[in-house]
Amino acid sequence: MYKAFILSIAFLVSASPAMGQRREIIQLQADIIRLSQQVTEIQRSLDDRNNVVQNLVEQLYDRVILLAGTIDNITGKLDDVQTSNDRMSGEMRVLMSNLRDEVEIMDRTLDELRGEVNGIAQNLTTLQTTTEQLESPEGLMRLAVTDFLAGNYELATEGFRQYLDSFPLSSRAAEAQLYMGDTHFNQREYDQAIIEYDLLLQHYPDSNKKVTALYKKGLALAELKETEDALIYLRQVVSDFPDTTEATSAQQKIDDLTDKH
Secondary structure, three states: OHHHHHHHHHHHHHOOOOHHHHHHHHHHHHHHHHHHHHHHHHHHHHHHHHHHHHHHHHHHHHHHHHHHHHHHHHHHHHHHHHHHHHHHHHHHHHHHHHHHHHHHHHHHHHHHHHHHHHHHHHHHHHHHHHHHHHOOHHHHHHHHHHHHHOOOHHHHHHHHHHHHHHOOOOOOHHHHHHHHHHHHHHOOOHHHHHHHHHHHHHHOOOOOOHHHHHHHHHHHHHHOOOHHHHHHHHHHHHHHOOOOHHHHHHHHHHHHHHHHO
16 A cells, blocks of 8 residues: 555656756655655564564463463362361361360279279288188199180199199199190190190009090090000000090090091
């Protein structure tokens, strides 16, 4: 549009009949051409700047979009933090409540302990008397048998050993020795059980516990797969003590062992 305007002016000027103004006309035409070039450069510059501005606008738009996403992300995280804070606050409240309950329980426990301490102080004399009773043969045997029946074999073994060391000639010494074997038998310690049964047979050959020791030794040997030796002791029970419950049980074991062979 600018070019058409400039050319129209040039045409009108060039059509003027004043020949004396030719030089001025030529100068005017040159100025018009230079102005046209300047206008073109300005238009080009404006176009370039327009492109730059457009690019800047597009970049700014992209940054706005990115910033909006970042804001949404931050908002979400703030919500999460708030939720987390709420959860942590709730957990802290629960923890404090539990701590208060624990303190109350501890207070009650301390009161109970105070009562127990007072009771212990009052029972010291009774405990001393009980200790003296336990050191007697019957007291030691009763405690060891209680441990044996409860399955506390380690304590039972210690109790029976203490009984035998303290009262080796007692009327119940053979019984204590038999229990020594039984504690190991019940724990499947058959080798050690056989040793204890042999001690009974050696030290108390006339005891009425002898038949039981022979029978139990036969069973222990059978568990160790020493069948021939087991049969020797089981048959001895049947032949030497025919009218006993051990003889009946021994015969059943003999039948079972011989049927397997």
